[in-house]
Amino acid sequence: MYRSTYNNVLLRIMKTDERLLLEHYMERISLPLRMPLECRGQPIEFVYFPESGIATIVARIARGRDVEVGLIGFEGMTGAAAVFGDDCAAHECFMQMAGEGVRVPVAALRREVSRSPQLHNLFLRYAQSLYVQATYCALCNVRSKFEERLAQLLLRCHDRVPGGTLPLTHQALAVMLGVRRPVVTLGLHVLEGEGLIRANRGEIVIRDRERLIKRTRGGYDVPAREYRRLIGIDACPQGNTMFFIGPSKQ
Known part of the structure; x- marks a missing residue:
């Protein structure tokens, strides 16, 4: 067995026999800043389950007009296309914040998913939550x-x-939001002036999360709620995260 506990939510909530199907193929890996996980138009070789850090999915068209359409952290996985039977990446996916995780070869994951309807169902439900996140990114844009x-x-x-x-720079936020860096700087100054955040060099400090949620005017709540509905994880009543990591299901 690879290990008995995981910080990645999807791995942690799997039943033991489902997780054992994948553990033989798992490889622990460091995920440094800017590491590419998927390249647009290229075959998907591995599915990554981050345990820390953040990967960003970026849609890209001509002349550098990029925009983030999804985030993946310890709550999820890359390679959702593989769950649907595709082996080609539609977008770029790379680490926006360094971390670590485990990866599984796509061929192995697809083979084991075909043997386990429960595993397939879990990954499909996560892919649906990622779809909801992407649609609300588009709506808010x-x-x-x-x-x-x-x-x-x-x-x-x-x-x-x-x-x-x-640990986010103004330039990283500019890429994710599809705007120029000065626009990000101005926006951060507005939120800072409202007492919601503090912007330091190379980092953003969240000062008032509840008011920051209200500041989105509904743009944040639905994707978070849909993740909880689809994956079956309740919001943590304490701390800063929407994901409560409970004990593994056996």
């Missing part, structure tokens, strides 16, 4: 003011990082 989009992104990062400090 069109309908929300920039400060609301920025607040939503900071909250989604905050869900996936222990404590109240996010």
Whole structure:
């Protein structure tokens, strides 16, 4: 057996016999900053289950017009396309915050998923939650003011990082939000002036999470609620994370 406990939610909530199907293939791996996990138009070789850090899914078109359409942390996995039978990445996926995790070869994961309807169902439900996250990113990109989009992104990062400090630069936020760096700087100044955050060099400190949620005007709540509904994990009443990691199901 690879290990008895996991910080990754999907691995942790699997029943033991389901998890054993994958553990033979698991490899612990460091996930340094900017490490590519998927490359657009290229075959998906591994599915990654982060245990710390954040991966960002970035949609890209000509002339550097990139925008983040999904975040993956310890609550999820990369390679959702493989669950649907595809082996080609539609978008870029890389580490926006360094961490570590485990990876499984796509061929092995698909083989074991075909043997376990329960495992397949879990991954499909997670893929649905990722879809909801992407659709609300798209909605907010069109309908929300920039400060609301920025607040939503900071909250989604905050869900996936222990404590109240996010190691994010203005440039990283600019890439994720698909805007120029000065726009991010101005937006951070607005949120800081409202007492919601504190922006330091290379990091953002969340000062008032509840008011920051209200600042999104509904852009944050639905994806978080859908994750809880689909995966069956309740929100943690204490601390900064929407994910409560309970004991493994046996």
